[in-house]
Amino acid sequence: MAGVAELLEGKRVCICAGSGGVGKTTTSAAIAAGMAARGKKVAVLTIDPAKRLADSLGLPELGNTERQVDPSLFAEAGVDPGEGELWAMMLDAKATFDEVVRRHAPDEETRDRILANRIYQQLSGALAGSQEYMAMEKLFEIWAEDRYDLLVLDTPPTRNALDFLDAPRRLTQFIEGRALQVFLRPTGLATRVIGGGTSMAFSVLKRITGIDLLQDLSEFFQAFSGMVGGFRERAKRVNELLADEQTSFLVVCGPQGEPITEAVYFHRKLIQAGLPFGGVVVNKVHLGFDGADSAHGEGALADPLERQLGDEDLARRVAENFADYRILAERDGRNVRRLAKHMRTRAVIQVPYLDRDVHDLAGLMEVNGYLFAADAAERERIAAEP
Amino acid sequence: MRDLLDKRLVIVTGKGGVGKSTVALAMGLAAAERGKRAIVCEVSAQEGLSRVFHRAEVGFHEVEMAENLWAISIDPDEAMREYVLLQLKVKAMRDLLFRSRIFNYLAAATPGLRELVTIGKIWELAQPDRKVKQGNTYDVVIVDAPATGHGVGFLQTPKTFSSIARVGPIRAQADTLDAFITDDRKTGVAIVATGEEMPVNESASLERALKEEVGASVDRVYLNGLYPERFAAGELPAIEAGAAEAKGSVRAACRAALSQARRAEAQREQLARLRTLVKAPVSTLPYVFEPQLELEQIRRIAAEVS
Numbered sequence: 145m146a147g148v149a150e151l152l153e154g155k156r157v158c159i160c161a162g163s164g165g166v167g168k169t170t171t172s173a174a175i176a177a178g179m180a181a182r183g184k185k186v187a188v189l190t191i192d193p194a195k196r197l198a199d200s201l202g203l204p205e206l207g208n209t210e211r212q213v214d215p216s217l218f219a220e221a222g223v224d225p226g227e228g229e230l231w232a233m234m235l236d237a238k239a240t241f242d243e244v245v246r247r248h249a250p251d252e253e254t255r256d257r258i259l260a261n262r263i264y265q266q267l268s269g270a271l272a273g274s275q276e277y278m279a280m281e282k283l284f285e286i287w288a289e290d291r292y293d294l295l296v297l298d299t300p301p302t303r304n305a306l307d308f309l310d311a312p313r314r315l316t317q318f319i320e321g322r323a324l325q326v327f328l329r330p331t332g333l334a335t336r337v338i339g340g341g342t343s344m345a346f347s348v349l350k351r352i353t354g355i356d357l358l359q360d361l362s363e364f365f366q367a368f369s370g371m372v373g374g375f376r377e378r379a380k381r382v383n384e385l386l387a388d389e390q391t392s393f394l395v396v397c398g399p400q401g402e403p404i405t406e407a408v409y410f411h412r413k414l415i416q417a418g419l420p421f422g423g424v425v426v427n428k429v430h431l432g433f434d435g436a437d438s439a440h441g442e443g444a445l446a447d448p449l450e451r452q453l454g455d456e457d458l459a460r461r462v463a464e465n466f467a468d469y470r471i472l473a474e475r476d477g478r479n480v481r482r483l484a485k486h487m488r489t490r491a492v493i494q495v496p497y498l499d500r501d502v503h504d505l506a507g508l509m510e511v512n513g514y515l516f517a518a519d520a521a522e523r524e525r526i527a528a529e530p
Numbered sequence: 531m532r533d534l535l536d537k538r539l540v541i542v543t544g545k546g547g548v549g550k551s552t553v554a555l556a557m558g559l560a561a562a563e564r565g566k567r568a569i570v571c572e573v574s575a576q577e578g579l580s581r582v583f584h585r586a587e588v589g590f591h592e593v594e595m596a597e598n599l600w601a602i603s604i605d606p607d608e609a610m611r612e613y614v615l616l617q618l619k620v621k622a623m624r625d626l627l628f629r630s631r632i633f634n635y636l637a638a639a640t641p642g643l644r645e646l647v648t649i650g651k652i653w654e655l656a657q658p659d660r661k662v663k664q665g666n667t668y669d670v671v672i673v674d675a676p677a678t679g680h681g682v683g684f685l686q687t688p689k690t691f692s693s694i695a696r697v698g699p700i701r702a703q704a705d706t707l708d709a710f711i712t713d714d715r716k717t718g719v720a721i722v723a724t725g726e727e728m729p730v731n732e733s734a735s736l737e738r739a740l741k742e743e744v745g746a747s748v749d750r751v752y753l754n755g756l757y758p759e760r761f762a763a764g765e766l767p768a769i770e771a772g773a774a775e776a777k778g779s780v781r782a783a784c785r786a787a788l789s790q791a792r793r794a795e796a797q798r799e800q801l802a803r804l805r806t807l808v809k810a811p812v813s814t815l816p817y818v819f820e821p822q823l824e825l826e827q828i829r830r831i832a833a834e835v836s
Contacts, residue, residue, distance in 0.1 A: 164677050165547015169728075263641065266690045345630030348623050352614065354698015361640060398547065401822055448780050452772045461760050462769065465790050466783035468819035475821035499792040501800075503727040 146491050147516045148175055148394075149182060151422045152294065155392045157287060157385065158422070159297045162396035163406050167427035170502050170511065171396050171495075172298035173232070177213075177505060178512040179294050180230035181223045187231040187291075189282060190298040208236040210286070213505070221506040231292070233282075240278040248374030258367040263360050275300045280382045287385060392422035397483075399429045399476035408486040423491030425515065426480055430472040431496045534749050535561045535836070537718040538656045539671045539710070541685065541746075544722035545732045546677040549754045552823055552831065553722045553815065554674040555582065559832035562598035566669040569600040569655060573648055573684075574676060582825055592655075592666055600666065602655070606644035609651040610637050616661050617699065645687040646704065653707050656716075682736070685711060685744045712745040720750045723804060725757075725797030734807035748810040752835070753801050755817040757794040766791060 152158055152175075160172045169190055176188035187210050210231040218225050242259065249255035258264050276299070283297050350358055385391060393414055397407035407424060414421045445466065449459035484492045495514045502511055534540055535557065542554040554570055561568035569592060580587050583595045590608040595601050611628075618624045627633045637643065654661050656671040676684050688711065691704035711717045719740060723733040737748045761769065769791070772784030805812050815834050818827045 163546070165545060262694050266642075266694055344626055345632050348618065348627045348630075349633060349636070351623075351699065352617050353700050354695050357695040357698060357700055360694065361636065365639070403547075445779055445783060448776075449772075449783060452776050452780050452784070453768050455765075455768065458761070458765050458768065462772075462783050462787045465760055466779075466786045469786040469790070471819055471821060497789075499789050500796055501727045 146423065146493075148178060148423075148425075148493065148512075149516050151394070151491060152179065152392060155294065155390055155422075157283070157295050157297070157388070157391040159283075159299060159386070159391065159393045160396050160425075161299045161393055161410065163403060166396050166398045166403050167495075168396045169298050170508070171394075171425050171427065171515070172296050174502075174508040174511040174515055175394075176232070176294075176296040177230055177508045178516050179296075180213075180228040181218065181225045181509070181512070183226045183228040184293040185227070185229045185231075185291075186294045186296060187233065187286060188296040188298065189279070189286070190232070190234055208239045208282075209233060217505045221504075221509050223505075223509060235279055235282050237275045237278040240282050244278070244281055244378075245371070248371040248378070250370045250374075254367055254370045257363070258371075261360065261364050261367060263364040264367075280386075281378070284378070284382045284385055387419055389420060391420055393419055394422050395424040397424065397426055399426055399479050401475075401479060404479045404483050407483060411487045421487075421489075423489060423493060424483060424487060425493045425495065426476075426483065427495045428497040429480065429494045430469060430476045431494065432470075432473045432477055534718045534720065535564065535566065535670055537670065537716055538668075539652065539673065539717040541673045541675050541711070541717065541719045542722060543675040543681040543719065543736065543740075544677065545729045545736075548722045548724045548729050549815075550677070550722045551674045552828060553720070553752055553754060553835065554672050556815075556828050556831040556835050557720070558599050558601075558672050559596070559829055560835050561670050561672070562596060563832065565598065567598050567600075567666065568670045568672060569602060569666075569668045570595075571652055571655065571671060571673045572601070572603040573652075573673065582823070582828065600668070604648050604651050606648050607637075609647040610643070612662065613647050613650055642687050642690060645684050646691055646700075646707075649684070649688060649707050649711070650703060653710050656710070682739045682743055685740065685746065689744065708745075714747055714749075717746065718749040719746050720752060721748055721808075721810070722752045722754050724755050725753055725800040725804075727800065730800050730804045730807065733804060737808050737810065748808070751804065751808050751810050751812045752815055753797075753804055753812060754815045756797055756801070756814040757790060757817050759794050759798075761787060761791045761794075 158175060160168050160175070162168050172188055172190065176186045180186045210233040213230040213232055215225070215229075218230075245258050245264075246255055249258065279297060279300055283295060286292070287295055346358070353361075395407050395410055395414075397403040404426075411421060411424070445463045446459060449462055450456050453459050453462065480492060480494060484490070493515055495511055498510065500507070502508060540557060542550050542557065544550050551572070558568045558570040572588070583601075585593070585595070588601045588603045590603065590605045592600050592602050614624060614627060618627065652671060652673055655665075655668060658667055660667060675681050688704045688707035691700055692708055695701035695704065721733045721736055723729040733751055737751070740746045740748060766788070769784050769787050773781060773788050775781075776784060801812070801814065813835070815831055818831070820827055
């Protein structure tokens with residue numbers, strides 16, 4: 145069984161993917177901090193609008209550019225990173241979209257038309273898959289600048305972990321749509337140049353939307369059509385980066401039934417898409433205790449517990465709590481085995497449900513004890529420490 | 531809580547993975563038990579409800595799941611179609627539109643339109659005088675809304691369209707929706723959190739964003755999954771000693787107890803933080819020690835949501 149350091153050997157890009165609420169941001173930050181502690185220059189990119197990463201790294205705010213995490217925080221956490229550096233940025237999807245428009249617009253007029261369009265201003269953040277696409281854009285941009293040994297991407301908290309895989313394709317499709325091309329004739333809404341059926345469809349549409357909204361939309365799509373070439377080329381290169389052998393996808397999930405099912409599905413999609421799967425991280429696992437005799441029922445434990453604790457009532461409550469814990473540990477064990485079987489992988493890294501929250505560098509380093517443990521024995525040794 | 535379930539629409543939101551769907555369903559069950567006709571809406575094809583009730587997918591239909599409790603999974607494409615059907619009474623016009631490539635393209639590509647028609651459908655469900663033929667009348671509509679980051683944008687959509695469309699039917703519709711979700715006599719908002727640092731922080735910023743960017747005030751914040759306080763502080767040294775000295779199952783049981791006690795304490799610290807950070811009243815919901823939440827356990831939570 146491998147740890148994260150082995151999984152990321154020779155990799156330049158690590159993409160942490162999974163559904164919302166499974167600890168992706170913490171895992172991404174922990175991996176980045178762990179690799180920085182091993183002497184690498186690492187940048188972690190997160191898109192979360194709730195500024196989770198900023199919280200977890202003690203940064204008051206993160207802009208759309210990378211900021212270095214204060215090296216003294218490593219010292220406080222008792223780590224000497226040597227040459228290593230940890231950088232972090234929180235992606236601003238809107239600002240990135242503006243940058244993309246500036247880059248791909250064929251001329252200044254088109255650029256200004258898009259940036260001034262009311263629909264663009266209000267809704268560029270809501271465009272299908274735009275957050276996801278912008279994460280990829282930024283990843284690609286920073287990767288192309290070649291300033292880091294490793295980039296760790298914390299993907300957007302979509303309900304469906306696959307949305308972002310699809311994002312470059314969807315956005316390209318969006319501006320390439322054939323129907324759009326009809327819509328985008330230079331005269332736009334002028335009914336003379338478009339077919340009779342289309343013109344009638346327009347007049348019906350007008351009833352539903354109102355004429356000004358339709359005009360704004362027409363403007364919006366027209367302006368975008370000038371950027372098809374640039375977008376297509378860029379999307380192609382982003383896809384090449386994702387499929388590159390220096391890239392590794394880590395699937396992050398929780399130990400409950402639904403997150404496991406989603407992780408299995410996501411793994412299958414990665415393989416189908418020909419993308420490099422590295423391993424899976426299961427967070428907040430209720431680990432089984434070695435040496436705890438499963439035949440030992442609640443009743444059988446009562447006496448030895450009472451002898452140890454010297455209090456009958458306390459012993460009863462400790463036994464009761466242990467029974468509850470074991471229900472969860474058994475469930476998690478079952479789910480993790482199911483995960484490993486379906487993914488046909490041994491690279492399943494389990495992070496136990498820790499006694500305390502992780503919200504600073506010291507906490508991230510504690511998580512790293514599990515993420516980077518080279519083998520199961522080492523992990524168990526760590527788990528056995530009080 | 532009596533006030534919250536007395537509203538026509540209740541929006542349940544919060545960070546991903548905190549149990550929003552469970553809380554939304556528990557609220558639906560609580561309302562139904564009180565004799566109200568309630569419907570729970572899923573908005574992103576999670577289909578979690580069908581699992582709990584052991585049924586085939588709910589889909590874009592109002593399905594009765596239990597006495598007085600209905601469910602629907604709102605698919606934006608279906609909602610869009612229904613909206614057009616309601617707007618255009620002449621069949622020939624509708625057919626013309628549905629066949630047109632322009633319409634299909636715009637319906638799929640226009641930013642925010644899917645969210646707008648989804649909220650439109652939620653609003654329609656909450657009307658005493660339903661627009662849809664043979665639609666049931668509900669006393670309360672409970673929405674399992676998207677998670678934090680997307681949730682504010684989702685609820686902001688009507689306001690956004692109001693500002694983009696100066697005149698016309700979309701403008702009128704968007705104004706109606708916005709007025710409804712910002713009217714605190716009709717619409718209530720509940721945020722779900724867990725007793726951890728990040729969900730607590732996010733709940734506070736979510737409450738603020740909902741107020742400032744949507745104009746909706748939060749009625750209740752739930753701290754979900756609260757551990758029971760099983761051990762008193764004075765008992766911990768004995769348990770710690772057991773975790774260090776004993777062997778086998780006794781040691782494991784003591785370590786589990788220690789872990790539980792630390793978690794329970796940390797959760798209570800977060801609960802105190804939550805109470806100072808949010809303006810809305812905070813209620814707690816118990817952790818359920820079961821491999822998977824079934825209807826029976828969700829009914830237990832339903833007894834606690836009020």
